[in-house]
Amino acid sequence: NAGVTQTPKFQVLKTGQSMTLQCAQDMNHEYMSWYRQDPGMGLRLIHYSVGAGITDQGEVPNGYNVSRSTTEDFPLRLLSAAPSQTSVYFCASSYRPRDYGQYFGPGTRLTVT
Amino acid sequence: EDQVTQSPEALRLQEGESSSLNCSYTVSGLRGLFWYRQDPGKGPEFLFTLYSAGEEKEKERLKATLTKKESFLHITAPKPEDSATYLCAVQADETSGSRLTFGEGTQLTVNP
Numbered sequence: 001n002a003g004v005t006q007t008p009k010f011q012v013l014k015t016g017q018s019m020t021l022q023c024a025q026d027m028n029h030e031y032m033s034w035y036r037q038d039p040g041m042g043l044r045l046i047h048y049s050v051g052a053g054i055t056d057q058g059e060v061p062n063g064y065n066v067s068r069s070t071t072e073d074f075p076l077r078l079l080s081a082a083p084s085q086t087s088v089y090f091c092a093s094s095y096r097p098r099d100y101g102q103y104f105g106p107g108t109r110l111t112v113t
Numbered sequence: 114e115d116q117v118t119q120s121p122e123a124l125r126l127q128e129g130e131s132s133s134l135n136c137s138y139t140v141s142g143l144r145g146l147f148w149y150r151q152d153p154g155k156g157p158e159f160l161f162t163l164y165s166a167g168e169e170k171e172k173e174r175l176k177a178t179l180t181k182k183e184s185f186l187h188i189t190a191p192k193p194e195d196s197a198t199y200l201c202a203v204q205a206d207e208t209s210g211s212r213l214t215f216g217e218g219t220q221l222t223v224n225p
Contacts, residue, residue, distance in 0.1 A: 004156075033212070042117075043157070043200070043215040058212060090156050101147055102213065104156030 001026050004105035006091050012111045013081040021076040021108050023091030031094045032074040033058070033102070034066065036087040043090065049074055081112045115140045115205050119216035126191055126223050134186040134199055134219045142206030146184050147213060148177050149200040157200055191223045 007022045025032065033048035035058075045058030049068040063085060065077040074093075078085060088109050092102040116139040126132055138146065145164055149157035161170045163179040170177050174195065176187040186199055198220045202213040 035215075040217065042217040043202075043213075045212055048212060092156075101149075101159035101162050103159065104149075106156050107154075 003027065004091055004093050004103050006089075006105035006108050008108060009106065010109050012113065013078070014113055015081060015083060017081050019078050019081070021078070021089055021091075021110070023074045023076065023105060024072050025074075025091075025093040025103070026072065027093065027095065027103070028071060029093035029095045029103070030071070031096075031102075032068065033092050034064070034074070034076045035090045035092065036060065037090060037107075038087050046076065046089075078110075083112045086110060086112045115203055115214040117201055117203055117214055117216035119199075119201050119219050121219060122217070123220045124222070126188075126221070128192055128223055128225050129190050131187070131189045131191070133188070134221070136184040136186070136201030136216055137182060138184070138201075138203045140203050140205045140214075144204040144206045146179055147202045147204070148184070148186055149202065151198045151200055151218070160199075188221070191221075193223045193225050196221055196223045 004025045030051045034046040035043040037043045044060050046064050047066040049055045052068050052071050055066050088107050090107050091105040094102040118137045120135045145162050147162050148160040151157045161177040166181045168179050174189050178185045198218040200218045202215040204213050
């Protein structure tokens with residue numbers, strides 16, 4: 001199993017540009033989520049999904065959209081990038097979080113200039 | 114609002130020098146407390162889940178314990194390869210999906 005994969009690893013955007021961060025898992029996990037990690041603030045939840053076709057907002061959803069058309073994929077869209085969205089983004093998945101914890105991807109480092 | 118506070122922020126140990134990391138939490142109803150290890154430039158790696166006060170779990174040189182207000186990660190006779198940032202997170206009873214609230218982490222350095 002590849003586990004949780006994320007692309008790209010690094011990205012530089014200009015303010016106002018849009019892009020999609022890709023996340024895929026091959027473990028047949030129902031639960032998937034997106035976090036951002038910033039110095040001094042820890043990991044914060046952006047959006048999450050409990051299954052295909054179901055998504056909900058986390059702690060810091062503004063400026064981001066998600067969709068979950070398949071169990072495997074959970075892309076994160078930045079609608080109009082802002083410098084405040086400069087961060088490291090992690091995707092995570094789990095089968096049953098209470099029993100198995102969460103598996104994190106390697107992260108995407110995004111810089112918005 | 115769920116809160117997680119980890120201490121110390123940074124810890125330097127000599128190889129073989131045992132110590133503990135602290136995770137204090139405030140949550141309306143604890144569904145689970147998670148410990149992760151994060152190496153520079155990588156995603157967090159799951160270590161343990163604890164569900165109720167008094168529970169303990171061990172993995173190699175690591176032992177996690179849980180009380181009603183805090184969790185400790187005990188590191189016995191650490192080695193340089195244990196150097197990493199250790200993250201604590203809580204999941205509340207009323208939380209849907211897999212929402213976790215994270216602390217900022219303790220950066221552990223083990224010198225040979």
